[in-house]
Amino acid sequence: xxxxxxxxxxxxxxxxxxxxxxxxxxxxxxxxxxxxxxxxxxxxxxxxxxxxxxxxxxxxxxxxxxxxxxxxxxxxxxxxxxxxxxxxxxxxxxxxxxxxxxxxxxxxxxxxxxxxxxxxxxxxxxxxxxxxxxxxxxxxxxxxxxxxxxxxxxxxxxxxxxxxxxxxxxxxxxxxxxxxxxxxxxxxxxxxxxxxxxxxxxxxxxxxxxxxxxxxxxxxxxxxxxxxxxxxxxxxxxxxxxxxxxxxxxxx
Amino acid sequence: xxxxxxxxxxxxxxxxxxxxxxxxxxxxxxxxxxxxxxxxxxxxxxxxxxxx
Numbered sequence: 001x002x003x004x005x006x007x008x009x010x011x012x013x014x015x016x017x018x019x020x021x022x023x024x025x026x027x028x029x030x031x032x033x034x035x036x037x038x039x040x041x042x043x044x045x046x047x048x049x050x051x052x053x054x055x056x057x058x059x060x061x062x063x064x065x066x067x068x069x070x071x072x073x074x075x076x077x078x079x080x081x082x083x084x085x086x087x088x089x090x091x092x093x094x095x096x097x098x099x100x101x102x103x104x105x106x107x108x109x110x111x112x113x114x115x116x117x118x119x120x121x122x123x124x125x126x127x128x129x130x131x132x133x134x135x136x137x138x139x140x141x142x143x144x145x146x147x148x149x150x151x152x153x154x155x156x157x158x159x160x161x162x163x164x165x166x167x168x169x170x171x172x173x174x175x176x177x178x179x180x181x182x183x184x185x186x187x188x189x190x191x192x193x194x195x196x197x198x199x200x201x202x203x204x205x206x207x208x209x210x211x212x213x214x215x216x217x218x219x220x221x222x223x224x225x226x227x228x229x230x231x232x233x234x235x236x237x238x239x240x241x242x243x244x245x246x247x248x249x250x251x252x
Numbered sequence: 253x254x255x256x257x258x259x260x261x262x263x264x265x266x267x268x269x270x271x272x273x274x275x276x277x278x279x280x281x282x283x284x285x286x287x288x289x290x291x292x293x294x295x296x297x298x299x300x301x302x303x304x
Contacts, residue, residue: 048257048261097275218280221283
């Protein structure tokens with residue numbers, strides 16, 4: 001883990017891993033989508049259950065990514081791992097993206113099943129709060145010039161926001177909600193028929209690998225951005241005109 | 253296919269997911285291209301003989 005703190009080692013690892021991960025992700029998406037569209041319709045929801053194959057993996061990822069960011073925040077504040085803040089910063093836009101997919105696909109699933117696009121119940125509202133948290137973290141990173149201060153502030157906000165994760169998970173048990181309770185991760189086993197469960201699990205794996213691939217690529221970009229900022233400062237000190245162009249372009 | 257109830261909602265959900273995922277992939281890839289191009293320009297300026 002600490003060996004990966006060396007940016008050159010991380011860049012070399014990313015260069016080797018990303019093409020294979022991208023291929024595996026594409027293959028899993030192809031298999032998952034084919035199985036999902038071949039799966040039988042639900043006895044109550046009919047074919048609209050097909051929205052589950054994108055909504056549920058996106059929902060799982062929205063909280064999983066926040067968990068990754070919380071771990072990276074501990075890495076920044078406690079273990080002071082050199083790449084922890086890059087991992088946290090790189091994950092926030094991806095978390096926002098998958099949470100957006102979760103909210104919109106859930107809304108499009110809710111209209112035909114519940115008769116409404118949106119309701120202010122505990123599950124939907126807590127996921128909306130998660131989406132706003134992601135946007136707030138992205139804004140925080142952009143609004144503080146000093147990377148060290150930005151990393152610490154973002155890490156503290158991320159850790160404060162973890163209180164929302166159990167609320168999201170247990171909201172359907174603690175309050176009366178329109179959203180259905182958990183049907184896969186249950187103490188007494190999944191309540192979904194295997195013909196619907198397998199495509200869902202494969203799509204969940206495909207979404208997870210997609211996040212892993214994009215996260216590695218985004219951390220690599222953060223390392224390059226820091227290298228660019230450092231070189232720009234050196235060039236500026238030497239009076240190079242190009243450094244002013246790059247600084248004006250936002251190389252930070 | 254078109255006579256499936258609520259097909260519009262299913263197509264819209266998959267469409268939104270596709271566009272959002274494609275946008276994330278494009279953003280990360282374009283960011284990488286832009287950063288490497290800027291780095292090459294800056295490093296080329298600092299070490300003009302390296303590329304020859």
